[in-house]
Amino acid sequence: MELLHTIILTVHIIAGLSVIGFVLIQHGKGADMGAAFGSGASGSLFGATGSANFLSRVTAVLAAVFFVTSLGLSYIATSRPKVSGSVMDSAPVQAVPAAPVQTPAAPDSKAKDIPK
Template sequence: MSTLLIVLHVIASVVIIVVVLMQKGKGADMGLTGSSESVLGTGGANFFMKLTAWTAALFMATGLVLTVVESRSVGKSLVDGANIPSLVETVVPSSDAPVTPSGVKGSQD
């Protein structure tokens, strides 16, 4: 099931990219050519806006469902079951000599 959702998610993302690139920008009418017609005529902008909205909704829905499905299918996190040694070790001086702030045992001057 997750494979189908991943395929839908990728298809939706590609469709969003293509549809957004095909839309006419806000400043398209201000060009020097004077051509303000879109490829699909005057109704093309409305079609692309609706297609973008539906595809974005599909993209968000598949993303949410994928998150829920994958979080339930994985029982434990990789970090939870890992045997990671402690990175912070406690340093205990071997003698009673005072330690300078630089961490080097110094002489009593």
């Protein structure tokens, strides 16, 4: 179970960082005006509109992977057995030798001399 948790956590972190990266790479809606003045969008690897479709699809797939791993991690965290009680329940018990209780002898007092 620990290995599965580690694998899901690793995929979760990679998917989260990838979503951040792909969102930052994408052009916003205001990027069309910049492309009109020669920003080079038409000469990209995927064509003038191909990169928008590719990046948005990859971002959507990575977001879905991120959500699924989030659900998996939450399920693993809540499926562990709950341990009730306190920490002192699992502490080792040490036997303490019983010492004989001795009452101190009453010193001679003048209470005996008081008449009743």
